[in-house]
Amino acid sequence: MSSKSHILGRIRGNKPGPRALPTLPPDPAAGTREQWEPAFRAVLTGSKSGFITPDALSGHVAAYGPDATIVSTVPEVAGNLYLGTVTDPLQLAGVDVTVLRARLGVAENGAMWVSETEAVHRVLPFITQHLVLVVRTSDLVGTMHEAYRRIDVAETGFGVFIAGPSKTADIEQSLVIGAHGPRSLTVCLG
Template sequence: MNSSKEAIIAAIKKNKPDLLPLPEHPEFPYEDNLIEQFQASIKLNGGTARTGEGKAAVQAYLKDNYTPDNQVLSMVDGITGNFDIGKVQDPHELEHIEVAILEGDWGVVENAAIWLPEEKIVHRALPFIAQHLIVLLKVDRLLGNMHEVYQKINVAEPGYGVFVAGPSKTADIEQSLVIGAHGPRSMVVFLMA
């Protein structure tokens, strides 16, 4: 005599649909003005994107906007900071970082998200604990949408990575927007040739 469980499993097996192939990835064409679209997207997110400048412009930006006593952590070769991440063992030691300078792997035009793999941030807390973010991104690494970026990255390879799309934001039911409530207060992206 069959139990109810066996009867249910038999009915499920009998009515199992045929396996179908997965659909192909749809294409979402974008116009050629990726830089302008990225700038518009990051502006909507509360950040800014600058173009046509090199690493010397980043150093000048630091000099113009921060004092020598601000802790600046640079993860980008050719841009100097005054904080050595190599000495950090506990992420809590990053709590006084004023500016973190990072290099992104891929940028997404539709939402201004930038992919930061773990090897380029070292400590997972860094992009969220710094008061201000400066991210360098090569123009030829801009893609139209998240579908295109996910085809380029292997999310399992580095073990960790994160998309960052501007400074921290939060809003309440009264529609009062606060920038930098629980993360960076600003984000400037330097789009590099």
Template sequence: MSSRQEILEKIQQLRLDQTELPTIPEFKNPINTEEEFKASIEANKGEVISQEKLMSWISESGFQKILNFSQLINLNTTYARIDDAHELDQLQVAIIDGQFGVGENGAIWITNEQVPFRAIPFITEHLVIVLPKNEIVPTMHQAYIKTSSQSYSFGLFIAGPSKTADIEQSLVIGAHGAKSLRVVLV
């Protein structure tokens, strides 16, 4: 008998005691999940704005390349549509929908249903996420329950603009993704 076979047989003969998973207590939900969500977004260096403020910001900024993938708001403007990910070059503003947000940390769940190209939330200079107010859950525990029933090929939580820091803790915004995050609650 080979040593490999001996090892495999010994592993199969092991009888380990089963350990029960710990029960997760039910956490108190905040009184106002929407307000907690807004505070979390702002703490993450993002901004919660109205649809009117979004329109004003876009028109005043003079952006040349804006992609709108949102199904939740009508911006009354025609923006570029793309069919090839290479056309994302120099993307200034991407507007996408979020499936749901998390009050305790400001994270917003995005899947391939909201973005046709995975690179969009990372390659754009400014990211705008449109989120229904009634789709904010209090905690990540509830968020993970919502994601577990979904089928998707790509999913992520976004909780603010890209942030990184060096060993001296010098914070840099936008080094690895969007320089800003604006959330429009509808």
């Protein structure tokens, strides 16, 4: 007998009687739409992310200096590394700044959805030293429940909620920003 049939057989023999799947209740009141932006800003500021306005975007990126390797997949900013020439993700190891669009932002926890469509290379939002995510205020939602209704997680092969710069507290619970991924996250909200 294959391991699959063995395991499934044992589960069928041992599982409890039927229990109905609960219906998800209507969305909890996560404040009104006007309260989402302040909540979103507050929680991301708490996770050490910065905010800029859309007018400040190109200046923010330029401030990394003329030698910085910049990747951008948003029309507002030009990068200097063209992703069309990148065939192996290892070629992205030297990227300093990456600018990507996030499909939506969640007010309750600051999470922003970036899929393979926006990132092009899956490793890009992680391997870059600094990350800038561009989110429209109109793309904010209240809670994760609403977020999962708005996106199709299986639309592309990979998608991620990002809620701050990479961090760790594994040494004596001391918060350190820049564990393996980006050392900073800047949110361009407008």
